[in-house]
Amino acid sequence: MCQNHGVAYIKPGVVEVQSIEYPKLALGDRKCEHGVILQIVSTNICGSDQHMVRGRTTAPAGLVLGHEITGLVIEAGRDVEFIKVGDLVSVPFNIACGRCRNCKVGQTGICLNVNPARPGAAYGYVDMGGWVGGQAEYVMVPYADFNLLKFPDKDQAMAKIRDLTLLSDIFPTGYHGAVTAGVGPGSIVYVAGAGPVGLACAASCHLLGAAVVIVGDMIPERLEQARSFGCETVDLRKDVALSEQIAAIVGVPEVDCAVDCVGFEARGHGSEAGTEHPATVLNAVMTVTRAGGAIGIPGLYVTGDPGAKDDAAKEGSLSIRIGLGWAKSHSFYTGQCPVMKYHRQLMNAILYDKIQIAKAVNVEVITLDKAPQGYQDFDKGAAKKFVIDPHGMIPN
Ligand SMILES: NC(=O)c1ccc[n+]([C@@H]2O[C@H](COP(=O)([O-])OP(=O)(O)OC[C@H]3O[C@@H](n4cnc5c(N)ncnc54)[C@H](O)[C@@H]3O)[C@@H](O)[C@H]2O)c1
Numbered sequence: 001m002c003q004n005h006g007v008a009y010i011k012p013g014v015v016e017v018q019s020i021e022y023p024k025l026a027l028g029d030r031k032c033e034h035g036v037i038l039q040i041v042s043t044n045i046c047g048s049d050q051h052m053v054r055g056r057t058t059a060p061a062g063l064v065l066g067h068e069i070t071g072l073v074i075e076a077g078r079d080v081e082f083i084k085v086g087d088l089v090s091v092p093f094n095i096a097c098g099r100c101r102n103c104k105v106g107q108t109g110i111c112l113n114v115n116p117a118r119p120g121a122a123y124g125y126v127d128m129g130g131w132v133g134g135q136a137e138y139v140m141v142p143y144a145d146f147n148l149l150k151f152p153d154k155d156q157a158m159a160k161i162r163d164l165t166l167l168s169d170i171f172p173t174g175y176h177g178a179v180t181a182g183v184g185p186g187s188i189v190y191v192a193g194a195g196p197v198g199l200a201c202a203a204s205c206h207l208l209g210a211a212v213v214i215v216g217d218m219i220p221e222r223l224e225q226a227r228s229f230g231c232e233t234v235d236l237r238k239d240v241a242l243s244e245q246i247a248a249i250v251g252v253p254e255v256d257c258a259v260d261c262v263g264f265e266a267r268g269h270g271s272e273a274g275t276e277h278p279a280t281v282l283n284a285v286m287t288v289t290r291a292g293g294a295i296g297i298p299g300l301y302v303t304g305d306p307g308a309k310d311d312a313a314k315e316g317s318l319s320i321r322i323g324l325g326w327a328k329s330h331s332f333y334t335g336q337c338p339v340m341k342y343h344r345q346l347m348n349a350i351l352y353d354k355i356q357i358a359k360a361v362n363v364e365v366i367t368l369d370k371a372p373q374g375y376q377d378f379d380k381g382a383a384k385k386f387v388i389d390p391h392g393m394i395p396n
């Protein structure tokens with residue numbers, strides 16, 4: 001019997017590397033002959049995991065975490081036709097059947113067949129269908145022919161694995177935020193949040209031809225990281241309105257497009273930066289986006305937040321100034337990023353050196369036993385994207 005180890009959520013603030021079951025081609029009673037078993041080559045820690053680990057969701061103790069997975073196929077189910085043992089593949093964090101009406105139109109983030117509780121599923125995530133997470137040595141990936149992106153050349157892929165590992169989530173997610181905000185050549189963009197998703201979004205805005213990308217956060221190291229690849233920054237600890245800080249950069253107090261890469265754990269601006277104001281970013285982006293502009297919202301908002309300050313927020317009701325957005329005819333785009341819509345194109349952008357995404361988000365590779373430390377450092381606001389290398393396969 002093969003061994004497996006994975007990162008499990010224990011209680012708020014605590015994760016542990018545990019011995020876990022070796023994956024089967026099944027989820028409970030549900031047979032997954034359409035699935036494969038992967039030996040995991042790289043698996044990243046995400047801000048989305050942090051919401052659970054901070055105790056801000058209803059995640060149960062013992063949940064094996066990890067939805068950002070890249071791996072080597074070591075076993076394929078009876079019904080897998082095109083993916084082969086030995087393929088090196090990127091796994092979209094969304095689990096999708098490829099057969100339902102949403103999958104058929106590319107809306108793989110809200111697949112109807114992979115989660116009995118609601119549309120949409122992911123590995124190792126609360127309310128996302130119970131699929132086992134991949135911050136581990138091995139994992140099962142269902143509907144493998146549909147979900148997996150095979151890298152064309154394994155040696156070339158291993159040489160760029162620090163970049164390619166970001167295709168499972170944050171690079172497509174940041175890019176999707178930019179696309180849905182209408183970013184294109186010459187755009188002036190505000191990106192809220194300089195975590196890995198915000199930084200991936202800012203780099204994507206450059207790839208899409210934006211003229212000016214302004215990134216806002218309250219962590220100086222993260223803002224420094226944004227400046228390292230050509231972004232302008234605003235420090236939200238300052239008691240100067242965001243619109244004024246934007247005017248100081250581009251001459252006018254507004255932008256063409258804005259992207260919320262923060263989500264419901266947002267903190268207030270200026271003197272409020274120490275406390276949480278879950279609707280701050282949504283209201284700020286409506287304030288600074290020009291009339292007729294679009295707003296991408298990859299930042300996560302939840303339907304249940306046990307740690308929220310008031311009863312409304314506990315069930316995801318926030319005080320949003322929708323009248324302002326309505327008056328300015330804003331478009332809003334929410335939800336999981338449908339990774340598959342973008343991952344092949346973004347893989348090519350990496351392989352043909354059109355973007356240095358690992359450098360933009362400052363990838364740091366760690367061993368599996370260092371994962372709990374990675375979670376702690378990330379929670380403290382390290383300007384890094386932690387990538388776990390469970391088998392010591394990533395070259396220096
Ligand atoms: N939609 C999707 O498919 C998808 C995929 C991946 C991640 N996410 C979500 O994207 C968000 C960002 O992920 P991450 O990994 O970068 O997380 P992160 O926690 O590392 O980054 C969030 C950043 O926002 C900053 N921040 C807090 N309040 C702010 C404010 N008012 N204005 C500007 N910045 C503020 C924080 O200081 C932090 O640096 C999370 O909510 C995550 O769950 C969504």
Ligand SMILES: [Zn+2]
Nearest residue numbers: 046048068169
């Ligand atoms: Zn993620």
Ligand SMILES: [Zn+2]
Nearest residue numbers: 097100103111
């Ligand atoms: Zn589906």
